[in-house]
Structure formats: structure tokens, C-alpha cells
Amino acid sequence: MTDDPPADRPSKDSGRDRGHAGTGPAAGTCGGGPAFGRPTPRDVTSGLVTGLFSIPEGMAYASIGGFAAPLGLWSGVVPTIVASACARSVLMVTTLTSAIALSSQSVLTAAGLDPHDLGALATLTVLVGVAMLVMALLKLGSVMSFISTAVMTGFTTGIALQIVTGVIKDATGYTSTQHNTLAKIGDSFAHIGEWNSATVLVALATVAAWAALRSVKRLEAYATLLALLLVSVVCAIVQPDVELVKDIATVPRSLPPFSPPDLATIPSLATGALAIALVALAQAAGISAAVANPDGSRPDASKDFGAQGLANLAGGFFSALPTGGSLSRTGVATSAGSQTRWSGIFAGIWLAVLVLLLGPLAGHIPMAVIGGLLLVIGGELIAGRIADIALVMRTSWLSATAMAVTFLATTQLPLQYAIFIGAGLSILLYCVAVSRRARFLELTPDGSGGWLIDDAPSAIPSGRTTVLHYLGGGFFAEVNRLTDEWPDTRDTRNAAVVLSLRGSAGIPSATFLRAFERACLKLRGHDVQLILCGVPQSMRDLFERSGTLEVLGADSVIVETRHLMESLTTAYEVAERRRTRRGTT
Numbered sequence: 001m002t003d004d005p006p007a008d009r010p011s012k013d014s015g016r017d018r019g020h021a022g023t024g025p026a027a028g029t030c031g032g033g034p035a036f037g038r039p040t041p042r043d044v045t046s047g048l049v050t051g052l053f054s055i056p057e058g059m060a061y062a063s064i065g066g067f068a069a070p071l072g073l074w075s076g077v078v079p080t081i082v083a084s085a086c087a088r089s090v091l092m093v094t095t096l097t098s099a100i101a102l103s104s105q106s107v108l109t110a111a112g113l114d115p116h117d118l119g120a121l122a123t124l125t126v127l128v129g130v131a132m133l134v135m136a137l138l139k140l141g142s143v144m145s146f147i148s149t150a151v152m153t154g155f156t157t158g159i160a161l162q163i164v165t166g167v168i169k170d171a172t173g174y175t176s177t178q179h180n181t182l183a184k185i186g187d188s189f190a191h192i193g194e195w196n197s198a199t200v201l202v203a204l205a206t207v208a209a210w211a212a213l214r215s216v217k218r219l220e221a222y223a224t225l226l227a228l229l230l231v232s233v234v235c236a237i238v239q240p241d242v243e244l245v246k247d248i249a250t251v252p253r254s255l256p257p258f259s260p261p262d263l264a265t266i267p268s269l270a271t272g273a274l275a276i277a278l279v280a281l282a283q284a285a286g287i288s289a290a291v292a293n294p295d296g297s298r299p300d301a302s303k304d305f306g307a308q309g310l311a312n313l314a315g316g317f318f319s320a321l322p323t324g325g326s327l328s329r330t331g332v333a334t335s336a337g338s339q340t341r342w343s344g345i346f347a348g349i350w351l352a353v354l355v356l357l358l359g360p361l362a363g364h365i366p367m368a369v370i371g372g373l374l375l376v377i378g379g380e381l382i383a384g385r386i387a388d389i390a391l392v393m394r395t396s397w398l399s400a401t402a403m404a405v406t407f408l409a410t411t412q413l414p415l416q417y418a419i420f421i422g423a424g425l426s427i428l429l430y431c432v433a434v435s436r437r438a439r440f441l442e443l444t445p446d447g448s449g450g451w452l453i454d455d456a457p458s459a460i461p462s463g464r465t466t467v468l469h470y471l472g473g474g475f476f477a478e479v480n481r482l483t484d485e486w487p488d489t490r491d492t493r494n495a496a497v498v499l500s501l502r503g504s505a506g507i508p509s510a511t512f513l514r515a516f517e518r519a520c521l522k523l524r525g526h527d528v529q530l531i532l533c534g535v536p537q538s539m540r541d542l543f544e545r546s547g548t549l550e551v552l553g554a555d556s557v558i559v560e561t562r563h564l565m566e567s568l569t570t571a572y573e574v575a576e577r578r579r580t581r582r583g584t585t
Contacts (some may be wrong), residue, residue, distance in 0.1 A: 001558055006230075010485055016440045020165035020555065028164065033199060033476065036386070037340055037342075039340060039345075039346070040339050040340065040342070042336075042337035042338065042339050042343075043337075043338060043339055043340055043342040043343040043346055044334035044346055045336060045337065045343075046333050046334075046337045046338040046343045046346075046347075047333070047334060047338075047342070047343050047344070047346025047347040047349070047350050048344075048346070048347075049333070049336040050093060050223070050298045050329060050332050050333045050336065050338075050343070050344075050347035050350070051076075051346075051347045051348070051349075051350030051351040051353075051354055051526045052225055052350075052354065053077040053222075053224065053225050053329065053332045053580070054073070054080075054095060054329065054347065054351050055073065055225075055228075055351070055354065055355075056079050056224060056225060056228040056328070056365070056370065057072075057328065057373075058072035058073045058075060058095065058096055058226065058351075058494035059072045059073060059074050059245065059362065059370060060072070060364070060373055060374050060377075061096050061097060061098045061100075061101045062075070062096065062101060062321065062501070063167075063170065063367070063370055063374075064098060064101055064102065064162075064163060064166035064167055064374060064552065065098075065101030065102055065104055065105040065115070065166075065321070066105050066115045066291075066430060067101065067104075067115050067116070067121075067321060068116060069245050069251060069362075070250075070251050070252065070319075071096075071121070071319060071320070071321050072096055072101075072321070073351065073355055073362075074256035074315075074318065074319045074320050075095055075096035075252070075315065075320040075323050076095040076096065076320045076329075076347070076348060076351045077255075077256050077318070077320070077348045077351055077352045077355075078256060078311075078314050078315045078318045078320055078348065079094055079095060079311035079312060079315035079320050079323040079348075080093060080094055080095050080311070080323075080344055080345075080348035080351070081308070081310035081315065081345050081348035081349065082094075082307075082310050082311040082314045082315070082348055083307045083308055083323070083325075083344070084286050084341050084342075084343070084344025084345045084346060084347070084348070085307075085341065086306065086307035086310055086311075087303070087304050087307035087308075087325075087344075088297075088299050088300040088303040088304050088307070089293065089299045089304050089325075090293050090332060090340060090341040091293070091294070091333065091334055091338050091341070091343065091344070092284065092304065092325045092330055092344070093325070093326055093330045093332075093333050093343075093347060094284070094307070094308055094311050094324060094325050094326065094330040094344070095102075095323050095326050095329050096320075096321050096322075096323050096326075097280070097323075097324060097326050097328075098159065098163050098374075098377070099156075099159045099279050099280075099283060100276060100279060100280050100283075100321070100322050100323065100324055101321065102159065102162050102163075102166065103272075103279045103322075103419070104121075104124060104273065104276060104321055104322050104501050106122075106272075106414040107124065107272030107273070107275065107276060107414070108120065108124065108269075108272075108438060110264070110272065110414050111268035111269055111272065112268070113265060113268070113269075113541050116317060117262070118259045119259070119260065119261060119262030119265070119522065120262055120265045120269070121259070121316075121317070121319075121321060122259040122260060122261040122262070122317065122487035123261040123262050123263070123265045123266060123269055123316070124265075124269050124272070124273055124276070124316075124322060125312050125315055125316035125321060125323075126261050126312065126313055126316035126317070127266065127269055127273035128273045128276050128277050128280065128312045128316075128322040129308075129309045129310065129311070129312030129313035129314075129315075129316060130273070130309070131273055131274045131276075131277035131309075131508055132277050132280070132281065132305050132306070132308050132309030132312060133305075133306055133309035133310070133313070134309075135277065135302070135305050136302050136303065136305035136306030136309055137306075139302045140283075140305070141300065141301025141302035141303075141304070141305060147282050147422065147423060147426050148399070148402065148425075148426040148429055148430070148527070149388060149391070149392065149399075150392045150395070150399040150403040150406075150426075150429070151402055151403065151406045151422040151423070151424075151425050151426045151429075152282065152400045152422075153388040153389055153392055153403050153406075153416065154386055154402070154403040154404065154405070154406030154407035154409075154410065154422065155406050155407070155410050155419065155422050156381065156385055157381075157382060157385045157389065157404070157410075158181075158407045158408075158409075158410025158411045158418070159381070159406055159410060160378045160379075160382045160385070161179055161181055161182075161185075161378070161382070161410075161411055162410070162411065163374055163377060163378035163381070164185075164374075164375060164378040164379070164382075165184045165185055165188075165556065166374070167180050167370070167371040167374040167375060167378075168184065168185075168188045169371075170199075170203070170243070170367040170368060170370060170371030170374075171199065171200070171203040171368060171371035171372060171374075171375055172188065172195040172196065172199060172200055172371075173195055173196025173198075173199035173200070173242075173243075173368075174188055174191055174196070174517065174585055176188050176191075177526070180411070180412060182411055182412075185371060189350040194209060196242075198240040198241050198242050199242050199243070199368045199371075200368075200488045201240070201286060202231065202235060202240060202242050202366055202368035202369060202372070202374065203369070203371050203372035203562055204372065205231050205234075205367045205372070206227055206228070206231045206368070206369045206371075206372030206373060206376075207372045207375060209226075209230050209231055209434055210223050210224060210227040210372070210373065210376050213226050213227055213230075224373055224376075227369075227373065228365065228369055228370075228373060230367050230368060231366070231372075232364065232365045232369055235366050235369070236364055236559070237262050240366075242361060242366045242367070242368050243367045243368070244364055244366055244367065245362060245364070245365045245366075245367060245370070246360075246364065247367075250360075250363060251355075251359045251360060251362040251363045251507075252359055252360075253355070253356055253357075253359035254354075254355070254356070254359070255356065255543035256318040256319045256320065256352075257318070257319050258317060258319075259316070259317060259319045260317065261316060261317075264582070265566075273322075274475045275417075275419050275420060276322050277322075278419050278420075279323025279324070279419050280308065280322065280323070280325070280534065281301075281305055281308070281324065282419075283324050283325060283326070283327070284304060284308060284324050284325025294339055294340065304325070308323070308325065309325055311323055321479070321486045322373070328377075329347075333347065334463070341493065342451075352475075352477060368448030376392070378484075389403070398429060398432060402422075402425045402428075405421070405425060406418065406421065406422040406425060406464065409421045409422070418504060420474070434472070434564055437471070437472060438470075438471065438472030439456070439471050439472070439485060440468045440471070440485055440486070440487075441453055441454070441455065441456060441467070441469045441471060442454045442455065442456050442466065442467065442468055442469075443467040443468070443469055443500065443568070444467070445467075445572070451467070451565070451568075453469075457487050458466055458487060458488060458489060458527060459487050459488040459490075459491065459492065460487045460488070460489045460491070460492045460494065460495050460497060461492070462491070462493045462494055462495050463493070463494050463495065464495060464579075465495070465496040465497070465572060465575040465576050465579055466487070466489075466495065466496070466497050466498070467497075467498045467500065467568070467572060468497060468499050468500065469499075469500040469502075469504075470499060470500065470501055470504045471504055483515065486519060488543050489522065489523060489526045490526070492526050492528055493526075493527065494527070494579060494582065495528045495529075495579065496528060496529040496530075496531065496575035496578060496579040497523060497528060497531070497575070498531050498532075498533060498568070498571045498572055498575050499530065499531070499532050499533070500532075500533050500534045500567075500568050501532060501533070501534045501535050501536075501539070502533070502534025502560050502564075502567070502568070503534070510546075513542075513543070513546050513548045516532075516548055516550045516551075516552065517548055517552070517556060520551055520552050521551070527582070528579050529556075529575055529578050529579060529582075530552070530556060531556045531557075531558065531574055531575050532552065532556065532557045532558065532571075533558040533560075533567040533568050533570065533571035533573045534556050534558075534560045534568060535558065535559050535560060535567075536559070536560055537559055537560075540557055540559055541558060555574075558570055558571045558574070575584065
């Protein structure tokens with residue numbers, strides 16, 4: 001999930017062909033990744049470009065969240081420097097994103113706190129950092145893989161729509177009285193006669209300027225920045241009657257001020273902070289896959305979690321909003337030639353320098369210009385999701401339902417609830433997929449030492465040994481389905497069953513163990529022997545600890561070996577001996 005425009009996304013190979021300056025052993029960085037090394041000239045210039053780009057984007061994202069514009073600038077200073085110094089994904093740029101801004105606004109609103117309360121904001125940012133650090137310490141980087149494409153598509157599309165509706169006032173001059181995202185769109189068009197013509201013209205001019213600049217290949221990466229400068233200069237000359245940034249908040253010529261957290265707000269913000277951390281980490285999880293480390297070292301999502309956690313802990317004391325890895329800012333940096341982690345460090349330093357030198361000038365930027373740029377960003381994000389939406393729709397009705405539910409939750413509910421709903425849906429979809437995958441196959445000797453694979457029989461035949469292979473994970477949700485598919489043994493006589501578990505049942509549950517015991521006892525009731533083979537040693541140990549081994553019989557559980565079919569062949573021979581011996585008694 002990302003709030004960034006797809007066109008700014010770097011390719012997977014974006015870092016592979018660059019020089020290796022500044023990379024090396026995992027020493028000298030708080031994230032345990034490639035070392036600092038020496039910065040290159042391209043790191044300095046790419047940092048400058050990223051810092052410049054952070055001015056309009058940072059202010060825009062802060063504005064859509066209802067925060068003072070300078071907070072968006074300061075969110076790109078301390079957090080960006082700290083995360084770049086510590087991240088395992090060395091080219092990742094950590095800063096404020098639209099999804100994080102909207103999620104933060106939602107959490108503060110639900111807690112009844114003012115988005116202009118710096119103490120509450122500091123507390124929220126620090127709590128987000130704590131949540132990220134805890135996830136890093138628990139090595140939960142792999143958890144992000146459980147957020148399915150369907151859920152992320154619904155969430156991202158809903159965020160994109162919220163970006164668009166969040167700037168309706170800035171782009172049209174009309175303030176909707178509706179709070180529902182979809183209703184706000186309808187209400188705004190129903191009152192199109194109340195739109196401010198000057199504001200609309202400035203917003204449209206910004207979109208047109210962006211489109212024209214983006215059509216020039218050499219200017220593509222800087223289209224947002226150049227459109228902001230061009231239209232702002234024209235407005236400064238023409239002076240249309242539109243709202244300016246300084247009308248909302250003064251942009252000071254200063255470094256990020258110290259902002260101590262308000263500890264009294266911790267109880268009301270703790271749960272929301274966890275939700276924001278999930279949003280931020282879900283966005284950042286895709287960056288390591290999209291942007292390779294220049295030295296070829298492998299990324300580590302958990303260490304990136306830790307880097308972002310430290311960034312939020314530090315940023316919270318210096319007036320930063322919650323931050324996370326940003327694909328758009330990372331894309332700008334890589335397009336401008338970033339080679340090492342120094343590029344992100346320079347981006348934060350350059351932004352601080354630019355604010356010190358040019359801060360008050362940013363106050364003359366029309367809000368309609370920022371509104372126009374955010375319409376572009378939201379529109380691009382929606383356009384970039386069309387292919388994913390089509391893929392999800394073609395995959396299955398369950399995936400499509402999960403996407404639709406997450407989208408509606410994102411547009412109708414506070415975002416901290418939407419992300420939890422989405423995560424829950426992802427886990428539910430995973431459980432359903434795992435339980436559907438589980439089944440039995442029959443393996444039949446082909447007479448030349450091999451085995452033929454067929455569907456499991458509906459009933460265990462009499463007078464021979466039937467070999468079944470279990471294909472599944474041992475997940476408790478599989479048990480009911482497998483119980484229904486277990487071949488009938490009511491009319492079976494003088495038979496044996498070999499059940500192969502090799503490569504399966506890797507996550508056995510208590511429910512699954514009890515199912516084994518019931519199956520064994522049921523087969524014995526019909527004088528049918530059950531032998532398990534291909535059993536990992538760890539599972540046999542589990543059988544012994546749980547008492548299941550006593551029910552199955554220690555000599556009826558054959559541990560897997562290094563040879564692929566050895567335990568199966570052994571089990572088959574044992575089963576045949578037992579069956580024939582019983583048949584003669």
C-alpha cells in the first residue's frame with residue numbers, strides 16, 4: 001500500500017547499475033545494513049532535489065490531514081535523516097505520506113484532540129515509533145506479507161479518494177458539510193454553482209502545468225516541483241483572490257522546534273498509534289522490493305521497521321508528524337541519482353537549509369496550487385490501481401469482496417479501524433485459502449519402484465494397503481473438510497492405510513492432533529492399520545509430548561529420511577506385513 005503516484009515508482013533495477021561507493025559490510029549503521037562509506041556528488045545533488053520536492057509535497061500532505069503546513073516540512077528533516085542512517089534498505093526515504101497524514105487526523109479526531117496540539121502530535125509520533133520498534137524487536141517484518149493484494153488495493157484506492165475529497169475546498173473554494181467521503185463528492189458537485197472561479201482556475205492551471213511539464217521526458221521527475229513554482233510565480237504577479245499558505249499558517253524561517261509529548265494523551269492515542277504504524281509499515285514494505293540496495297545486500301523488513309521506529313521517536317520531539325517509507329520521495333531520489341544512504345541524509349539536511357533560507361516565501365504559495373497537485377496525486381494513484389483492481393476481480397469473488405469491504409471501510413470509517421478490518425480480512429482469506437488447499441491424494445505402486453498419483457478413493461478397499469498423501473499445513477481450519485473427505489471404512493476388511501506427511505502438516509494444531517487420534521481409533525475399530533510416514537522429527541516429538549504417539553503407536557510413526565521415498569517404501573512394507581499377518585490369523 002502506498003500513497004505515492006505510480007509514475008514516481010522506481011523500478012526494481014533502479015539501484016543495481018549505480019556505483020557501489022559507500023556500501024560495504026554491515027558495520028557502522030544502526031540498522032545493521034551497508035555501512036555509511038563516503039557520500040558521492042550524486043548523493044548531494046539527489047538529496048537537494050528530494051529536499052526541494054519535499055517542500056510542496058510535505059505541505060500538501062500536512063494540509064490534507066488538517067495539520068499546519070510547516071509540520072509537513074519538519075516531518076522531512078529529523079525523521080528522514082535518522083531513518084536513512086539506520087535503514088537496511090539504504091535508498092529508502094522516510095517522511096510524511098498522505099495515508100499517514102489522513103490516518104493521523106482520523107486517530108486524533110477519534111480521540112477528541114486538536115490536530116494543532118503539538119503535545120498530542122508529539123505523543124502520537126513517539127507512540128508510532130514505539131509500536132514500530134516493538135514490531136522490529138519481535139521480527140515481525142514478515143507479517144506484512146499477510147496483508148493481501150486485494151485488501152491493499154481496496155485500502156489504497158480508498159486513501160486516493162480521500163486525498164481527492166480532502167482538497168475539494170482548496171481546489172474549488174467550496175466547503176462541504178458532509179463527513180462521508182462518497183457523500184462529500186456528491187455534495188460538492190451538487191453545489192458546483194458555489195465554487196470559487198478564481199480558485200478553480202488556479203487549480204486547473206496547476207494540473208495543466210504539471211501535465212505539460214511531465215510530457216517532457218527530462219522534466220518528468222520534477223514536474224510537481226516546477227508546476228508549483230511556475231503557477232505560484234504567475235499568481236504572485238496576477239494576484240488572484242485565492243487563499244495562500246500564510247493565510248492558514250506562517251512558515252517560519254527556523255529549524256524544527258522542540259516539542260515535548262503530552263503524556264496525558266497516551267491512553268487515548270495508543271491503539272490509534274498501532275494502526276498508523278501498520279499503515280506506515282505496509283507502505284514501506286514494498287520499497288525494499290522495488291529498490292535494490294546498490295551493493296546487492298538483501299533488505300530486511302524488520303530492520304527497516306526499527307529504522308522507521310527510531311525516526312519517529314526522534315521526530316516526535318522535533319515537531320514531526322508520524323512518518324514512514326515513501327515510494328514517491330524514494331522515486332525522486334533514485335531518479336535524481338542516489339547511490340548510498342547519504343542521499344536520504346542530505347535530503348533532510350537540504351530541506352532544513354531551504355526552510356531556513358526560503359521559509360517565509362513558501363507562505364505565498366496558493367492553497368489552490370497545492371490542491372491541484374493533490375488532485376493529480378490522488379488521480380494518479382487511482383489510475384495506478386486500475387490494473388490491480390482488474391486482477392483482483394478476475395482472481396476470485398472472495399478477493400473481490402475483501403477489496404470492496406476494505407474500500408468501503410476506508411471511505412466510511414476512521415482509517416485506524418479500516419486498517420484493522422483490512423488486516424483481519426487478509427488473515428481470514430489466508431485461512432480460507434489454506435483450508436481449501438488441504439486434500440488427500442492416493443499413491444499407487446507402479447510395479448517398477450515408482451508411485452502413481454490419483455484422487456483419493458471414496459472408500460478404503462479391502463484386502464490391500466492404501467497409501468494416502470496429505471497435502472496441507474495441519475491448520476485447524478482444515479480438519480472439518482478433511483474429516484468429510486476421509487475415505488469410508490465401514491465395509492473395509494483386512495486392510496491397512498499408510499498416510500504420508502512429507503512436506504505437509506508443518507503447522508499442526510491441537511485440533512489436528514486430535515483428528516489424527518480419532519482417525520486412528522476409527523480405523524482400528526474396523527481392524528484397519530494406520531501408519532504415518534514422512535514425519536519430521538519435530539512432529540514426532542510433538543506427538544510424544546501431546547500423547548498422540550501413545551494412541552498411534554510408536555512403531556506406527558516413521559520419521560522422514562534424506563531419501564525422498566524411503567520412509568514411504570518402508571511404511572508400505574510394514575503395513576503389508578501387518579495386514580497379511582492379521583489376514584492369516
